[in-house]
Amino acid sequence: MLAMFKKLMAFGPAFFAIGYTIGTGSVTSMIVAGSTYGMSLLWVLFLSCLFSGALIYAYGNYAIVTGETALYAFRKHLKFGKPIAILIIVGVTFGQWNSLMGILGISSNIIFEMLALYSPSLNQYKYELVLAIAVSVISIMYAIMLIGKYSLFEKILVMFVSCMGISFVFSLLVVHPMPAEVAAGFVPSIPNIEGGKMMVAAFVGTTMAAATFLSRPLFIQGKGWGMENQKQQKKDAIVAACLVFVISASVMAVAHGALFHEGKKITHVLDMVNALEPIAGKTALTVFFFGTLAAGLSSVFPCLLIAPLLIADYRSGKLDTKSSQFKAITGVACIVALIIPVFGFNPIKGQILSQVFNVFVLPLVIIGILVVMNNPARMKSHTPGKLLNLLLGLSLIFALVISANGVIAIIEQL
Incomplete structure (x- = not known):
């Protein structure tokens, strides 16, 4: 067990990437997609x-070769770098704090539903208990933030992400789609029904999250990696991308296998209880809920971290987790996180919309790394090869297409 934990810790930055990428917003999007559109x-x-794997690797490699972090490099080397970096900070912070509200709302609801599953009498106190749970969770998270140790954040994320992955894969063994349906899902198509465009944008917003790439150099700095760790950094990026696909696809497949053919759609956290319990039973449902909870808690840390880290990145290019500025901004984020639990909004719709907004800064983030990485004066013999440039170029085209799709989806919702 100790040897396995040491191997997991070797992939520390990968777990931060997974934490940013797979939260309750991602799980919600996958559940809604699987139940509504199948595996399409x-x-x-x-x-x-x-x-995402290509971008995670690109940002990490740039940091290792040059010693510079993302926004610091943009501000220093790009034309109009300062306004671009500020725009990215505002856009990413808005998206991540919006996600944070939904994450805490859904996570608190999940804990309540797990308790109510075994003690139905608690339903009459739902609002009060959900709010109390939310305040308790965010208070514990903030207390851990105040410690300010990267290694502690990493260990907690390893625990949450491991629990999440095991839970969702176990759920897939209980409820799963037909292999032919999975194969058909790799054929490109956009569901021509209401909400289809919005869901495609939400998928990209949650999986290609700009915060994941921007924070990569800072976490590599916290890990202490240098030129001797280039191969390890590459392996770490591949592991992160593969695990995100496996875990996310498992969630979608469970929702598809349990709900799609029954014609059941998810609009509220409680719907998962009513839909899955008759099929999977209480034990499997509890495991699935535990995985969703782990996904939420694994994202609270990165979402609380993002604004102060990006500001520190812009100003000095250094990982800063102990300053008064860090504590003040994470404190504000904790207060923002309580908005949905306090007012009792349905967090699922808000989570999907927040993932759509995450798409809009993505093209800037891709263009920025393409420009700074392809400067021989800084990268010397480590400029990206044709394959990496091709992948980054295709990712930019993909992001632009999805961003346009997201604009159309939002206009259609007005």
Whole structure:
């Protein structure tokens, strides 16, 4: 067990990438997609993970070779770098804090539903208990934030992500789609029904999250990796992309196998209880809920971290987790996180919409790394090869197409 834990810790930055990428927003999007559209959007997930892997590697490699972090490099080397970096900070912070509200709302609801599953009498106190759970969870998270140790954040994320992955794969063994349906999901198509365009944009927004790539150099800095760790960094990026695909596809497949053919659609956390319990039983349902909870809690840390880290990145290019600025901004984020639990909004619709907004800064993030990475004066003999440039170029085209699709989807919702 100790040897396995040491191997997992070797992939520390990968777990931060998974934490940013797979939260309750991602799980919600996968559940809604699987229950509503079957496996037809699996191709979007695959491309998103492929391009995400390339971007995770690109940002990590740039940091190792130059010693510079992302926004610091943009500000220093790009024309109009300062306004671009500020725009990215505002856009990413808005998306991540919006996600944080939904994450805490859904996670608190999940804990309540797991308790109510075995003690139905608690339903009469739902609002009060959900709010109390939310306040308790965010308070514990903030207390851990105040410790300010990268190694501690990493260990907690390893635990949450491991629980999440095991839970969802176990659920897939209980409820799964037919192999032919999975194969058909790799054929590109956009569901020509209401909400189809929005869901495609949400998929990309949650899987190709700009925060994942921007924070990569900072976490590599926290890990202490240098030129001697280039191969390890590459392996770490591949592991992150593969695990994101496997875990996300498992969630979609469970929702497809349990709900799609029954014609059941998910609009509220409680719907998963009513839909899955008769098929999977209480034990399997509890495992699935535990995985969703782990997904939520694994994303709370990165979402709380993102704003102060990006600001520190822009100003000095250094990982900063102990300053008064870090504590103040994460404190504000904790208060923002309580908005949905306090007002009792349905967090699922908000989560999907927040993932759509995450797409809009993505093209800037891709263009930025393409420009700074292809400068021989800084990268010397480590400029990206044709394959990496091709993947990054394709990811930019993909992001632009999906962003346009997201604009159309939002206009249609007005």
